[in-house]
Amino acid sequence: MRKETTGEVETALFTPMEERGEKDSSIMGQEKEDEGKSKGQQHIQTPPTVDKEENCVEVHAGIKENGKQKVMEMEEDMKKEMELEAEVKVELCQSVADLQMGFIQGTDLFGYVGIEAVLDQMRRKTMKAGFEFNIMVVGQSGLGKSTLVNTLFKSKISRKSCTPHYEEEISKTVKLHAVSHMIEEKGVKMKLTVIDTPGFGDQINNENCWQPIVKYVNEQYEKYLREELNVNRKRRIPDSRVHCCIYFLPATGHRLRPIDVEFMKRLGKIVNIVPVIAKSDTLTVEERQEFKDRIRQDLASNGIHVYPQKEYDEDPEERILNDKIRESIPFAVVGTDKEHQVNGNKVLGRKTKWGIIEVENVAHCEFANLRDLLIRSHLQDLKDVTHNILYETYRVRRLNESNINFNELELSAWPLENGTDKCESDSHL
Structure with a gap:
C-alpha cells in the first residue's frame, strides 16, 4: 500500500512539472513570436527544449513537433511578406522608370517644365509694344x-x-x-x-x-x-x-x-x-x-x-x-x-x-x-x-x-497754431 501511494505521489509530483514545462515552452514561444514580428526580417529561433527525462519523452516529443510547426508557419508567413514587399518595390521602380522615360530627356533630372517659354512671351510683348x-x-x-x-x-x-x-x-x-x-x-x-x-x-x-x-x-x-x-x-x-x-x-x-x-x-x-x-x-x-x-x-x-x-x-x-x-x-x-x-x-x-x-x-x-x-x-x-x-x-x-522743403514749411507754419500768434494774425487780417 505504501508503495502504491508513493507511486501516486511521484506521478502527482511529475505531472505539475510537465504542465509547467508546457506552460514555460508556450510562454517562450510567444515571446519569440513577438520578437520575430517586431524585428521583421530576423529568423525566429526555435524555443529551447526542456531537459529530457525518462518519464516525459512522449510529452516533449509532441511539444517539439508543435514548436516546429509553428516555426515553419512563421517562416512561411515571413517569406510571403518579403515576397510581397519585393513585388511592390519592383512595381514602384518600374513605374518610376516609366515616368523618367516619359518626361526626362538628356541630362535633365526633373523633366521639362516650360520655363523658357517666358522668353517667347516677353519677346511677343516687346515686339507688339516696341521700346525706346x-x-x-x-x-x-x-x-x-x-x-x-x-x-x-x-x-x-x-x-x-x-x-x-x-x-x-x-x-x-x-x-x-x-x-x-x-x-x-x-x-x-x-x-x-x-x-x-x-x-x-x-x-x-x-x-x-x-x-x-x-x-x-x-x-x-x-x-x-x-x-x-x-x-x-x-x-x-x-x-x-x-x-x-x-x-x-x-x-x-x-x-x-x-x-x-x-x-x-x-x-x-x-x-x-x-x-x-x-x-x-x-x-x-x-x-x-x-x-x-x-x-x-x-x-x-x-x-x-x-x-x-x-x-x-x-x-x-x-x-x-x-x-x-x-x-x-x-x-x-x-x-x-x-x-x-x-x-x-x-x-x-x-x-x-x-x-x-x-x-x-x-x-x-x-x-x-x-x-x-x-x-x-x-x-x-x-x-x-x-x-x-x-x-x-x-x-x-x-x-x-522735397522732404526737407516740406519740413521747413511745417516749421514755419507751426507758430501760427499758438493762441497769441493766431489772434494777432486774425487781427491783422
Missing part, C-alpha cells in the same frame, strides 16, 4: 556726328538728313534738337530719338557751355519722376531719358582738352558717356594708338567714369567682356553713308586717292566695335544702368530735397 532708345551726340561742328548716327542705323535719321536738300545754318550757340524716328527690323519696333547739340565748343569763350546739356538731361529725369508720382499714372510711362551720350573727340593726336575734361566730369555722373575719336582716318596706326593711350591716362587721372563702369559689373563673364571694351576705349571711328564696290561687294566706306576706307572693317577702324556696344550687346544694359542707377540717384536726391 534715346541717344545724344555731343561735339564740335564738322566732326561727323550726324553722319555717324546715320551709319549706325543705316538710314538717314539725323537732324540734317531728315529731308532731301535740307540746308540750315547750324547755330553757334548750344541748342538741343531732338528728332524721333520709328525703326522696325524683323518685326521689332524701336522708337529712336537722336538729340543733337549744335554749337557745342564752337565759341571763343566756352565757359559753362555744358550747362544746357546738363539741364536737358535733368529735365528728362524730372519729367519721368513726375509721371511716376502721379496718382493716376499711365500704364506705360513715356521714356525720354538720355540712355547714352556719344562724345566726339577731334583727332588732334595730343591729349584731352580742358573742355573735354570739364564736360565729361559733369556729364559722367548723370548719363552714360561713350567717347569716340572722330575721323580717325586722319591718323596713322601708331598715332592713333598713342592718342588712345594718352586719353585713357587723362580719364584715369581726372577721375572720369565712362561706360561701361567697373563698379556696375555684376557677372564675371560681363566683367571679362567689359574689360576688353574698356581696353579699346575711346573708339577710333569713321562714318559715312555712301556705298562703294570692293571686290564685287557693296561696302560702306570713304574713297580716297590711295584706296577705300571700309567703315565696317575692323582692320580699318573701330566702328563695328562701337555699333556692337551700342546696339547688339549693351543696348538693354544702357537702359538698365540709366533707370536703376543714374535715374535712381536723381530720384532719391529730389525726394530728399
Whole structure:
C-alpha cells in the first residue's frame, strides 16, 4: 500500500512539472513570436527544449513537433511578406522608370517644365509694344556726328538728313534738337530719338557751355519722376531719358582738352558717356594708338567714369567682356553713308586717292566695335544702368530735397497754431 501511494505521489509530483514545462515552452514561444514580428526580417529561433527525462519523452516529443510547426508557419508567413514587399518595390521602380522615360530627356533630372517659354512671351510683348532708345551726340561742328548716327542705323535719321536738300545754318550757340524716328527690323519696333547739340565748343569763350546739356538731361529725369508720382499714372510711362551720350573727340593726336575734361566730369555722373575719336582716318596706326593711350591716362587721372563702369559689373563673364571694351576705349571711328564696290561687294566706306576706307572693317577702324556696344550687346544694359542707377540717384536726391522743403514749411507754419500768434494774425487780417 505504501508503495502504491508513493507511486501516486511521484506521478502527482511529475505531472505539475510537465504542465509547467508546457506552460514555460508556450510562454517562450510567444515571446519569440513577438520578437520575430517586431524585428521583421530576423529568423525566429526555435524555443529551447526542456531537459529530457525518462518519464516525459512522449510529452516533449509532441511539444517539439508543435514548436516546429509553428516555426515553419512563421517562416512561411515571413517569406510571403518579403515576397510581397519585393513585388511592390519592383512595381514602384518600374513605374518610376516609366515616368523618367516619359518626361526626362538628356541630362535633365526633373523633366521639362516650360520655363523658357517666358522668353517667347516677353519677346511677343516687346515686339507688339516696341521700346525706346534715346541717344545724344555731343561735339564740335564738322566732326561727323550726324553722319555717324546715320551709319549706325543705316538710314538717314539725323537732324540734317531728315529731308532731301535740307540746308540750315547750324547755330553757334548750344541748342538741343531732338528728332524721333520709328525703326522696325524683323518685326521689332524701336522708337529712336537722336538729340543733337549744335554749337557745342564752337565759341571763343566756352565757359559753362555744358550747362544746357546738363539741364536737358535733368529735365528728362524730372519729367519721368513726375509721371511716376502721379496718382493716376499711365500704364506705360513715356521714356525720354538720355540712355547714352556719344562724345566726339577731334583727332588732334595730343591729349584731352580742358573742355573735354570739364564736360565729361559733369556729364559722367548723370548719363552714360561713350567717347569716340572722330575721323580717325586722319591718323596713322601708331598715332592713333598713342592718342588712345594718352586719353585713357587723362580719364584715369581726372577721375572720369565712362561706360561701361567697373563698379556696375555684376557677372564675371560681363566683367571679362567689359574689360576688353574698356581696353579699346575711346573708339577710333569713321562714318559715312555712301556705298562703294570692293571686290564685287557693296561696302560702306570713304574713297580716297590711295584706296577705300571700309567703315565696317575692323582692320580699318573701330566702328563695328562701337555699333556692337551700342546696339547688339549693351543696348538693354544702357537702359538698365540709366533707370536703376543714374535715374535712381536723381530720384532719391529730389525726394530728399522735397522732404526737407516740406519740413521747413511745417516749421514755419507751426507758430501760427499758438493762441497769441493766431489772434494777432486774425487781427491783422
